[in-house]
Amino acid sequence: MEVFTRWLGDSPFDVVLNGLVIAIVCYFAYRIVLEPVFAVVSRAWNAWKLRGNGAQSLEIIPPAQIGKSPAATQQLFTVIQRLLAGHGVMSLELVASRNAGIRYVVRARSADLAPLQRHLASYLPELRFRLHDRAEPLPETTENGAYTLLHELKFGRHYAYPLQAHDDLTESDPAAFIAGSMAKLKPSETVVMQLVVSPFHSYWANRLANKLHRKGYAVVEGRFKHFLLQHWWVWIVAGLIGYYSKNVRMTASWAIILLAINYVIMFVRPSEEPELTEAQQELYRSMLDKLNRPLFRADIRVFMRADDTDRLRDLQAGLNSSLAPLNVPGFQQLTIPRFNPIGNRLSRFKFQRRLPSLFAFRPSILDTSELASIYHFPHGLIETEGMVRSHSRTLPAPLSLKNDPELDVVIGMNKHHGTDTPIGLTEAERERHMFVVGGTGSGKTTMLKYQLVQDIRNGKGLAVIDPHGDLAEELLEYIPEARKKDLIYLNPDDLEHPLGVNLLELPAGLTGNDLLREKDRVTESVISIMRKVFSEDDSGGHRIEYVLRNATQTALTLEKPTLFTIFQLLNDGKFAKDAVKNLEDENLKLFWKDELGKAGSMQKVKMTAGITAKIGRFLFSASARAMLEQEKSMIDFDEVLDGKILICNFSKGKLGEDTSMLFGVTVLAKLQLAALKRAERKQKDRKRFYIYVDEFQNFATLSFTQMLSEARKYRVFLTMAEQSTQQQDDQKLVDIILANVGTVVTFRTGSPKDEEYLLPLFLPYIQQGEISNLPAYNFYCRIAGLTPEEPMSGETIQLDS
Template identity: 30%
Template structure:
């Protein structure tokens, strides 16, 4: 009885222990599954998506393209090997594997570009950036929001890609392919419709550890020992162990038979294990408006994996999914989860063969590539001055400023329309105005002036002069012949500048000649000899055509050379009849403007509405809206040319005050080639000492005459290039090489530019700059300032026309 009780007790305790152990195992197993699921989802949500853009590769003329491509892909191996360092060590790595990351190729459901992404743990973001730039120094990495490939109301298809043979057998890699495998991969993406259709290849990765590499090396070793392919591939399996138990190893005598060694297969295993290996899930998803179109996209992409079939090794098998399996893979794709059931082992050479950044745009022109390169900003970026943009380099941002003294060497920019030149100007002008500086802006379109007005502080409203010829009912006077009596030498400067202006507008080497210049010069000089009796372009016409008025002017003139011309040459040598023949020849050029309803009330006024010297010395804000749409090209150019000439004369007249007392004045000219003569060379070379600082921009080099081009590039301190055309890129490249090439200048995005910045009198190495849009201005302030300027500086049109009529008729 006692023995029976003892046995029952033992059995009871034993059963209890077994049940308890099983219960504990079950609890731990369920906890493990729950924790694994939580970690998997948490790991997926802990990834940051990065968009990677690399510049298109360069193949030298006569170079081997295939060799260049393979060299490029080998850098991807280097990069992926670097990412292997996120592998976990220790006991926890056995439980949780991780951390994981993904490589993705995608075409969004909007647009037709093909993008290359890497989703990487946020905590290792700096590591990713470091490894990327170590292998691809010119690549750009951007943290972005997740993308969407799914049609909003259509169908979705999905597939998983697994090994067709044992996963430790290698696939065919780029080293044994004759073409870039990525071209075959991306070709189906290029056929996807840009509206509604999308597709993605997602490769989820985590470091596999050294065990798989060891297995590959052991497989090679066993093959060399004479084991068969099947035995080698079956090792470490339950069925292999069972077979080994039931069929023991052969006798020593049998072992002495000559071995048949598969050297090629052994070599494949060695190649597989020679490089670090990742566990990988490969998924393909496609979406379109219909099931048939979706399946077509999926199968076209799936077909591209056949190129990796290695006859002696392995390849891929694509399994299309449906029902619950499809829903599961969509969920795993969306959360970037790892699936143990469908994993394959790929070393970095195999991975790089499937996913690498594009090198050439041959098979798919839609692949997203880095259009233009970036360069680090100089380490001595100024800490003071106005802000002109942001340096964006490798994910970092630095504000770019330019010092006041460096601005005195002038600022030049070039770029096609819409690339950001005016935005940069607007940004600089607003800061100058808010800093209390004196500013003049010549705007041939009018848009820039409209944007600036809304940013003017109320306390500077009285400083503003808005010169708008389009306001025909309230014209402001602008008299080119007006000069400062303290500086009579200005008269010669005015005549020379007017001749340059007419030469620019009418090509006087063809339409004029020596006779035109002789008569025009002496007529203009005679008019200016006595400003009180009339001193505008209108009086030039009267001097030529009205003898009584000419005689009156001669009676007031003290210029013996001018008097001699009219009395000894024009009248006596040729007579009045000969003079009459010259009048239409000269007057025809002036009538172009004097007969114009917009121009006459402006240029025929005796006195300009404002004194340019006072504008400069008192740091006022002069805004000239010379809209070509309202004025026409030639009228817009004339007014701009006159104003630039007057500003130059005002600057040169500052010789009467000490250089230290001269106040900086900033002259902004958009499309400067239309409003500058050869005197621009004088401004660029001499204006610095007079504190006249130019900021000039235009669209292409062909707009500049050779003399002006030499003056610009020989004198400006800071050069900034937005996107330009082919011919200009070849010319401007000289300013930015070797940092940037003509290709970069051709492809840089809008609101981005390359700049050689003058810093403390020294030109910096070129670097890239981004120009953010300034905030929108206040429309009410803009309206108020326009009205205030009109009241202070304009005159009613009727009053002006009556004054002109009286002078013209001599009444």
């Protein structure tokens, strides 16, 4: 009790007065000492979390053209400020080097990066992201043989004075100047601008904002001096009391009483408002606007590395001048503090570890508008040399794929703004066929290979026609032991073990109408094949087809005919004469005796030269003769469609382009004939069979393409890949394909005409030029097997070796 009375006094007046003194001292101790200490401890703790294992780096790749307004960017930073509530810390960086270009990198806690990525995707859906599990390494601040410079930028005056506003980026864009100063670096040079930001909440900032709102003006700098001068008579009277009483508590008590009286007088007596100029009013309004926005405490650091000091000074001058549009002459500017060896060493430590400053005499406090002016993607078309940008956007996977459908085959992976979704087709969607377009090296063969291996492992029947040979050879390594009995490897270049395929072979045991129907099918197949291999300069195509039809029908009346039997009929008069003797069809007899037989030598040559020239050239191909001259086919294509694996290695490099084309068209024709014969079976007895054709333009015939609309009922489903839609000799084939396929996949193509065909399938989700600018192994995909869905982007999946 004695201690209590010693401090507060004996009388009630002393107790109240001294209690009031202690309360005021405690209040100011909290506001001036404890609150800043707590803020320092909080910043230190969050800085420690940022440098720990729980932090990651997110590289943000902007599109080539951006039209976002400053207001939208301010809203983004408002959301980020709320995201970092609780004094979270984030490092916003612009990193430039000759090799890696100019890149936007954000370093934050893993828990903050996931929602940040979603917010950025909502702000600009065209953004691409690269997430690094480990921190994006910053350059060393000290290196042998290199000169480095690091400085922190500070506000020249109190943070309430705002930087220059940039509400119209079409006229002036600070980000373009900043990025431009980092362009054209030499191989060993590096420039980094780092902003370590955290939410800023301050009692004093709120108090200043209230004063500005209430009075329209406020004393921002020299407030303590202003406080002393405003109450000058209080300090004189209190000083006299203290001088004569020699009692500290009495002096303090009277000072408080007099201050209270002075405040009452000031409150009762209307004060004279100072006359403010229009410029001052505008300044105070801008200060109030800044303090009313969400605020960030920011450490702005700039690092440069070069081979000599002159170049270092050039880089420094360029970057400093690029920040000039942010300054407000006479009021606020970003300044470089004087060099301090100890402080510079500490700054390098904080820069490397992306740490905020724990103590700052004059902190840089940015509102969302100021932060958006300094750190945003350049407005409009990005023309800054070396800036990493995306020329094609990613698209999300449709809901049907996200809801765990029963996929029959996976074709790639949708990676959109941090979410990975497998892209695949159900059995029903595969029934509508698949069309893949992509230039050399774009990734289409990688996609086909991944699909094929899945089908092989899942026990499905399939055929692969590969005009390059690499895919066919690689697939052999993925055949499981249990399926090797189903494998048929057709490699015409293997002359020691040739597999015969006779296009004119007729099934045994057919009679009557069944035999006639089979002859018609074979004849149509031969004509389709020959039409594909006819030269573009052949004239009288319809006449040639007429001759070929009659020659093929005649060959089918002979014993064990082959493709070369047709050549013999047209090139060997004696052989033809003997064949005609046994003909029973009067129409065929008339053709050989009256039409071809009565034609003159020159006319006969015109009628048959196109056919004999094409077939005759294959007589001089060892692989063609070994495969096509055999009377008995060693491959039963009916059996193939019942679940076998047929891998065709028709390498153009080994066989020649024409021979490779002939083999591919022949196999497709045989598969087509086998499919058509499935009409004799019940639907439930027709096993699913998948045909994969790479470089489909080399083998596509009109009759086979037209079968796309009918193949579904025969349960034969196609995946066709080609480099460009313009490679088709007949553009009608492309129209037929696009009209009948349910799944269209496009990789990067080099032909502008491809976008004319394909872009309408993906509008309005992508724009002109995005297909031709896709990165390698990236694609756009539209699946419309049962119901139309929005297109998506994807990446191919590499097989495990």
